[in-house]
Each structure stands twice: as C-alpha cells, then as structure tokens.
Amino acid sequence: MPVVNKNQIERMVSLCKARLPKKFxxxxxxxxxKPEAMRDAGIAYAVDQIVxxxxxxxxxxxxxxxxxxxxxxxxxxxxxxxxx
Numbered sequence: 001m002p003v004v005n006k007n008q009i010e011r012m013v014s015l016c017k018a019r020l021p022k023k024f025x026x027x028x029x030x031x032x033x034k035p036e037a038m039r040d041a042g043i044a045y046a047v048d049q050i051v052x053x054x055x056x057x058x059x060x061x062x063x064x065x066x067x068x069x070x071x072x073x074x075x076x077x078x079x080x081x082x083x084x
Contacts, residue, residue: 001064002046004039
C-alpha cells in the first residue's frame with residue numbers, strides 16, 4: 001500500500017499493531033506537513049519496494065490504493081519498463 005498520508009497510515013498501524021520501518025518513519029516525519037512531498041515520497045518508497053520484490057522473482061504485485069487511482073498510475077509508469 002503506497003503511503004501518501006501520515007494520518008491514514010498511523011490509523012491503520014494502530015488498528016493492526018504493525019510496526020513501520022525506521023526509514024519510512026523518517027520519511028513521514030520529514031514530509032508530514034508537505035502533502036505533495038509526502039505523496040511523492042510514499043510513491044517512491046512503494047516503487048523501491050516493488051523493484052526489490054520483482055528482482056527477487058515474485059510473480060505479481062497487488063496494490064491497495066485507497067481510492068487513489070492516480071497513485072497506481074504513477075507507480076505503474078515508474079515500473080512499466082520492468083514488466084516487459
């Protein structure tokens with residue numbers, strides 16, 4: 001799930017008792033008051049994870065985009081050349 005909103009992910013994490021990686025927590029802290037930068041950083045982080053998964057040989061990726069199709073489009077454009 002690409003994280004593009006700090007409040008959204010904090011709510012989800014509190015509900016499921018998950019922990020976020022330190023690298024991502026630093027990203028959230030740095031960009032929490034800059035919505036466009038937070039969105040771009042969240043998308044970049046998701047793309048990085050997808051690239052890692054694809055290089056490890058996963059058969060597919062499923063994104064939870066939380067009713068934000070533009071996020072999925074940006075991610076798809078970023079990784080399209082890896083999928084051919």
